[in-house]
Amino acid sequence: MGDLILYGHPDSGHSYKVKLALTVLDLAHEYREVEVFAPRDARRADWREVSRFGEIPVLIDDGKAIVQSDAILLHLARTRNALGWEVDPDRLTEWMFWEANRIGISLPNLRLCKHFEQGGDAGLIAWLEGRLQADLDRLETVLAGQPFLMGEAVSAADLACCGYLFFADQVDLDLVRWSAVSAWLDRIRGLPGWGHPYDLMGAR
Incomplete structure (x- = not known):
């Protein structure tokens, strides 16, 4: 495998998912911060050249740019035969699509409304909170019977769902x-290479 470069930002949970995967896998890489609070055309030029959708994260692996956090996680799992790919690729992919459609929508958008915008439409916030509760209920049901989402070992599904x-x-x-979810997060905190987003990608 060639050199790895990750473009991201400390406040991006999507970037954090990938950064955490790289550290858990103990893969040497260069991290380049992208100032996401600046207009896109004012952000670093090398990122603009490789970010097809104008978003973070972007991973450069052996000269190839991969975009979208869950696609990057699946790429790392597949090319390293790790993080659940070696167990059941189809089941892992199911979880990644679930994350993208469920908690990957509810929690980041709720955070946008309540933390960054510090307000917003009350009806929208209530809808996001209800959706997030349902997402956590689903995780609670699964994690009540096993330590990680794919069974006994951590997978890319765990790293995707825990990020935000x-x-x-x-x-x-x-x-x-959600006691099982809380215990699961503690197990993730205990992984070699784990760090809080602001520790792994720079405090804000």
Whole structure:
């Protein structure tokens, strides 16, 4: 495998998913921060050249740019035969699509409304909170019977689904109601290479 370069930002849970995967896999890489609060045409030129959709994260692997966090996680799992790919690629892919459609929508957008915008439409916030509760209920059901989403070992599904939960304090989310989810997050914190987003990608 060639050199790895990750473009991301400390406030991006999607970037964090990939950064965490790289550290858990102990893959040497260069991290380049992209200033996402600047207009896109004012952001670093090398990122604009490789970011097809104008978003972060972007991973450069052996000269090839891969975009979209879950696609990057699946790429890492497949090319390294790790993080659940070696167990059941189809089941892993199912989880990644679930994350993208469920908690990957509810929690980041709730955080946008409550933390960055500090307000917004009350009806939208209530809808996002209800959706997030349903997503956590689903994770709770699965994790009540096994340590990780794919069974006994951590997978890319865990790294995808946990990413924004480490920003839970920014949406006033108390996870005490979801004891299995809380225990799962503690197991992820215990992984070699784990760090909080602001520790792995630079404090803001």
